[in-house]
Amino acid sequence: MFFPSKSKSMVGLDIGSSSIKAVQVTETKGGYRLEKCGIRHLASEMIVDGTIMDAGSVVEAIRGLIADEKIKVKDVAISLSGHSIIIKKIKLPVMTEDELEESIKWEAEQYIPFDINDVNIDFHILGTIESPDGQSLMEVLLVAAKKDKLTEYTSVVAEVGLNPVVVDADLFALENMYGVNYEIREGEVIALVNIGASVMNINILKNGTSSFTRDISIGGNRYTETIQKDLNMSYDDADRSKKGEAIEGVDPEMVSNVISRVNSEITSEISRSFDFFRTTSAHEEIEKIILSGGSAKITSLPGHLHENIGIAVELADPFRNIEIDKKVFDSEYLKEIAPLATVGLGLAIRRIGDR
Numbered sequence: 433m434f435f436p437s438k439s440k441s442m443v444g445l446d447i448g449s450s451s452i453k454a455v456q457v458t459e460t461k462g463g464y465r466l467e468k469c470g471i472r473h474l475a476s477e478m479i480v481d482g483t484i485m486d487a488g489s490v491v492e493a494i495r496g497l498i499a500d501e502k503i504k505v506k507d508v509a510i511s512l513s514g515h516s517i518i519i520k521k522i523k524l525p526v527m528t529e530d531e532l533e534e535s536i537k538w539e540a541e542q543y544i545p546f547d548i549n550d551v552n553i554d555f556h557i558l559g560t561i562e563s564p565d566g567q568s569l570m571e572v573l574l575v576a577a578k579k580d581k582l583t584e585y586t587s588v589v590a591e592v593g594l595n596p597v598v599v600d601a602d603l604f605a606l607e608n609m610y611g612v613n614y615e616i617r618e619g620e621v622i623a624l625v626n627i628g629a630s631v632m633n634i635n636i637l638k639n640g641t642s643s644f645t646r647d648i649s650i651g652g653n654r655y656t657e658t659i660q661k662d663l664n665m666s667y668d669d670a671d672r673s674k675k676g677e678a679i680e681g682v683d684p685e686m687v688s689n690v691i692s693r694v695n696s697e698i699t700s701e702i703s704r705s706f707d708f709f710r711t712t713s714a715h716e717e718i719e720k721i722i723l724s725g726g727s728a729k730i731t732s733l734p735g736h737l738h739e740n741i742g743i744a745v746e747l748a749d750p751f752r753n754i755e756i757d758k759k760v761f762d763s764e765y766l767k768e769i770a771p772l773a774t775v776g777l778g779l780a781i782r783r784i785g786d787r
């Protein structure tokens with residue numbers, strides 16, 4: 433998206449607020465082979481709501497991860513989400529890509545709630561449509577990233593000695609992940625939902641391309657914090673109990689009641705976005721939710737979503753169509769990490785100039 437250059441192989445580096453994921457693939461004749469896939473957890477105060485609070489520790493964590501995984505490639509693709517990035521689908525009079533390049537800043541001004549000089553603008557032409565009055569219009573995906581956030585993330589990466597050659601959005605990395613792993617049926621409408629620690633990304637794809645996107649500031653932290661508060665537990669105990677561990681003196685049923693309440697909160701956010709999508713898209717029906725992110729591991733969440741939204745829910749498998757050497761990767765490990773690796777994999781397969 434930003435910083436185009438000519439490198440080939442790059443590492444997908446997903447700098448999340450609860451962990452950093454690094455994924456590397458190589459292109460094969462028929463697709464991709466997994467080369468590296470690792471994760472390093474971060475303490476909860478290092479990145480808060482997308483802001484790097486402790487750059488030194490984040491640099492150390494990335495350095496450690498790169499060393500552990502023996503990653504030699506220097507070029508990396510990273511991504512932003514939440515408040516750091518704004519994605520809007522806009523309609524413009526038909527023009528050439530060069531013309532749009534010239535005018536995008538001016539066009540974007542009315543859609544971006546920030547000073548246009550504080551953001552980097554990128555765009556992707558989706559296609560042309562006919563307006564109700566018979567006029568031809570061009571649909572454009574407008575992407576604006578806050579310059580201060582870009583600098584915040586690219587400078588930690590640079591500090592490690594890596595080159596941030598691509599900065600993408602989590603939402604688009606998810607779309608790439610889906611594109612390489614799933615057969616796209618003509619006319620299909622599916623929702624990619626990635627629930628991390630502090631952000632939930634929703635990307636509704638029609639025929640494999642974004643039709644509706646939204647980032648919402650809710651995720652796994654909400655479970656931990658609510659358990660902590662309501663059951664008067666330490667943050668660590670709350671986090672462990674959320675993951676199904678028994679904590680002495682704590683009734684598991686009370687934990688699952690709190691989890692169920694947060695499930696409802698997350699479900700209603702998703703449902704609201706789906707309603708909004710339907711009003712803007714000729715009442716198309718979403719066939720399936722493909723769920724990922726660490727919070728997809730809340731065991732009662734997929735069922736809760738399915739029962740309350742009435743749409744099939746499937747856990748994302750970012751390695752579904754990726755060649756895996758069983759001698760190098762333990763299949764149990766990959767299964768564990770899979771829901772967390774969707775953005776990283778999507779970044780790893782990113783090629784410069786793709787979008």
Ligand SMILES: Nc1ncnc2c1ncn2[C@@H]1O[C@H](COP(=O)(O)OP(=O)(O)OP(=O)(O)O)[C@@H](O)[C@H]1O
Nearest residue numbers: 448449450451628629630631652675725726727729
């Ligand atoms: N087994 C599990 N059960 C429940 N929750 C889990 C489990 N494993 C991880 N999580 C939660 O998943 C979240 C981390 O997921 P993920 O790695 O996708 O987020 P992130 O990318 O670091 O965060 P974000 O993108 O929101 O900044 C954390 O809230 C973590 O507690």
Ligand SMILES: [Mg+2]
Nearest residue numbers: 448449628775
């Ligand atoms: Mg994430």
